[in-house]
Amino acid sequence: MSVGSSGLELHLVEEKADAAAWIAVAAGIIGAFMAALDISITNSALPQIQGEIGASGTEGTWIATSYLVAEIVMIPLSGWFVNLLGLRRFLLTVTVLFMVFSMICGFSTSLGMMIFGRIGQGFTGGAMIPTAMTIVSTRLPPAQQPIGMAFFGLTAVMGPIAGPLVGGWLTENASWHYAFFLNLPVGCGLVIFLLLGLPASKMRRDFLFEADWIGIAGMSIFLGCLTIVLEDGQRDHWFESSFILLMTALALFGLAMLVYGQIYAKRPVIRLRILFHRTFGSVFIMALVTGAALYGITYLIPQFLAQISGYNALQSGSVVLLSGIPMLFVMPFFPLLVRHLDLRIAIAFGLCCYAASCYIDSSLTAGAAGGDFYTSQFLRGVGQTFALIFLNQAATRSVPREFAQDAAGLYSAARNLGGSIGLALIATLLDRQTSLHTQRLFETVTSNSIEMQDRLRPAGTDILAIQSTIGSLYQTMIRQATVMAFNDMFYFFSVALVLIIPLVLILKPIPKNLPVAVH
Incomplete structure (x- = not known):
């Protein structure tokens, strides 16, 4: 049937x-x-x-x-x-x-x-x-x-x-x-x-x-450019990049074409x-x-x-x-x-x-x-x-x-x-969030803080040992900040x-x- x-x-x-x-x-x-x-x-x-x-x-x-x-x-x-x-x-x-x-x-x-x-x-x-x-x-x-x-x-x-x-x-x-x-x-x-x-x-x-050729072109431009903006935006510092600005403008233009097709096309x-x-x-x-x-x-x-x-x-x-x-x-x-x-x-x-x-x-x-x-x-x-x-x-x-x-x-x-x-x-x-947590951790650990003094005490007056201790503490805080961001x-x-x-x-x-x- x-x-x-x-x-x-x-x-x-x-x-x-x-x-x-x-x-x-x-x-x-x-x-x-x-x-x-x-x-x-x-x-x-x-x-x-x-x-x-x-x-x-x-x-x-x-x-x-x-x-x-x-x-x-x-x-x-x-x-x-x-x-x-x-x-x-x-x-x-x-x-x-x-x-x-x-x-x-x-x-x-x-x-x-x-x-x-x-x-x-x-x-x-x-x-x-x-x-x-x-x-x-x-x-x-x-x-x-x-x-x-x-x-x-x-x-x-x-x-x-x-x-x-x-x-x-x-x-x-x-x-x-x-x-x-x-x-x-x-x-x-x-x-x-x-x-x-x-x-x-x-x-x-x-x-x-x-x-609906206008709608087909509009959808392709809109979705393609939008995906590029989302994928590459952070790497290119978003709207500080002329490339991201261009892709955003093209995405909006494509969206307008798509909407036009929805209104006027016989078969959208x-x-x-x-x-x-x-x-x-x-x-x-x-x-x-x-x-x-x-x-x-x-x-x-x-x-x-x-x-x-x-x-x-x-x-x-x-x-x-x-x-x-x-x-x-x-x-x-x-x-x-x-x-x-x-x-x-x-x-x-x-x-x-x-x-x-x-x-x-x-x-x-x-x-x-x-x-x-x-x-x-x-x-x-x-x-x-x-x-x-x-x-x-x-x-x-x-x-x-x-x-x-x-x-x-x-x-x-x-x-x-x-x-x-x-x-x-x-x-x-x-x-x-990693930068934010790193900054906050650095603010809590100063040269006069108890934690810093406890870590530096075994180094005594040895400059190399002090630098190594500070570097180790820095890496620990970066690692911890990364975990907090995740x-x-x-x-x-x-x-x-x-x-x-x-x-x-x-x-x-x-x-x-x-x-x-x-x-």
Whole structure:
């Protein structure tokens, strides 16, 4: 049976998905995981990559930034490309191109070649994230969608977490090149799954002639420039930099173009008006904050362990990966939880656990090591499981069916954009809080203070011994100030997560056993 909706052919899904549907879901999940993994897989290998391609530390940051910028631009545009090319043709195209660009990165001998490959990876990888949600919500019946969403939620959490660990292991045991070559066999398997699992569909060439080109250009300029501002703002001293000022101006110009397209285009590139839908607007805000926490904490813990505990990338990655373990235990029970647990209670519980885990980490000491993160990491894993997976459910079910692709794109973009915002806040606040705590510690330890006199007494009148003692005390205070700044960051994320908990009251329980439309 078929019905028409917004010019698209829709078919009601049977109550039990067939093998082809599950193969399609597997393809979507694998693609989303590849894209999420490649966001952070180069983090551990950056020093080696920079050395081989002749890039400085500042230039090397663009290896990660270029991927993120391109991905964030592509995520909300993917729905338009699906309508234009058809889901199968679009995913086959981006998968093949993702492998090509991965090979370009793996064989790179210069910074320009590497950045070109990473931009291509970002564009093609960014298309795989929201389309995975689309496949789950359109190829599976309501009773089986929770299983697909659970696996999609696993990619959203495990991708950024596993990236540094996988990249670090490959770099230390083989070469950084294999962090990119890994995508070739996985991509080949993905192509086979797509051919078997997704039905062919016709191109809609009328979308080319009726496209919201002003909105497409505006969204690309806005999201691209905004991400650059967030990623590089602190390093370039924010608005003291003419480059950051230019990017900010271009972002505002792009936003104006996007708004113009929303008002005057026959078919806007993405329907931003769903953001004003009370339920989806709440999901969008929660996705921003949880995205900031996911990427922010994934960055903070390795940085703390490297600077304070002397851990290498592989050791730090192992600690970060602990938060993924609770999800593996919860996933088998997820369909049962969706059937019997209220959506609002599940998300509120997840956010409470997430916030509590951050609060636990806000009392670290200079002697802390990986073991001090075990409790908080397991608690964080429980929080991420309930908050992120149930938010996935809420995102696609909080809008009418014809807006499902727009909702998937905006939700995925919100999570990644939230990650950029979180990392920008960390870069800014961590430096400022470290300076603030250093200054306060210096003010409490003067030449006449009891602590200073106690430390200097064994040195007697030996000038070299006195200088060594003062230098040692200085390093101790710097170290302590750094720990206090990290504690402030964990506390900041704890408060941010608590503040969004009331938004769950706006959400509605997911209706059960409704027919689902498939393109």
